[in-house]
Amino acid sequence: MKVAVITVVAHRSDHLQRQLEGIARSSRAPDEHVIVSMGDPEVPAVVIAGGSRAEVVMMDAGPGRLPVAAARNLGADTALSRGAELLVFLDVDCIPAPDLTARYESAATAEYSGALLCGPVTYLPPPEPGGYDLDRLDRSLAPHPARPCPPDGEIRDSTDHELFWSLSFAVSADTWRRIGGFCTDYCGYGGEDTDFGQQAAHAGVRLAWVGGAHAFHQHHPVSSPPVEHLDDILANAALFHHRWGWWPMQGWLDEFQDMGLIAYDTATGRWVRIPSASSRS
DSSP: OOOOEEEEEEEOHHHHHHHHHHHHTOSSOOEEEEEEEEEEEEHHHHHHHTTTTOEEEOOOSSSSSSSSSHHHHHHHHHHHHOSEEEEEETTTEEEEEHHOOOOOHHHTTTTTTTTTEOOOOEEEEOTTOOOOOGGGGGGOOBBBTTTTTOOOEEEEEEGGGGGSSSEEEEEEEHHHHHTTTTOTTTTSSSSSHHHHHHHHTTOOOEEEEEEEOOOOOOOOOOOOSGGGGGGHHHHHHHHHHHHSSSSSSSHHHHHHHHHTTTEETTTTTHHHHHHHGGTTO
């Protein structure tokens, strides 16, 4: 099976460098690695410096909301044009465990060949001054408790497509086409991966969690809730509600409301900024 890893990136050079180091340690090296640069001119130099043979696809993107959904689709289209049979999507912040690619490939060649495959993700603490020691990452293994984590070598079915996340997942070429790719109406932060999970459910694609397909999410500063992405979240949540009839990211919306940043407008049926909130975010 021809396996392609797809990464989209904008201004995450250090994280991309560590991901490339992790991929180079894979027990099953991908046949292709397609990296889509969203308006980041430094990406080709990072790839060359890392000694990687990854193909970099440059994509226009302004300083505003990043076209993440469109970039993922572009990466998939590029990989498919190279003959890829299994698409492994890996967030640029994620370092793959050595067996991640092998575990996804094994699942995709078994009874789960038509499934949307997800792997456990561990969120790492800030690195030491010298960076993460990739030889010791397995000692930090602590998969996110909100998602299933089957034992290594096992695969667990799930009917809860709301748990899908795009940090680390894989689909066969046929399943990707069946789902239809990411909805490119989403732009900026939040919503496009939850939408993809719903598209998979609507298409009758089963969700499965692959034991041993571990990824390690590198630390970067975040706010909780992500107030700096408030406008993106409101726009994408409204789009999702229009498409599927329920509100995603409900926890964040509730927190924004508690902070006095947004209110539900019954006249329009949408969450809106409270005018005075613009100066607080």
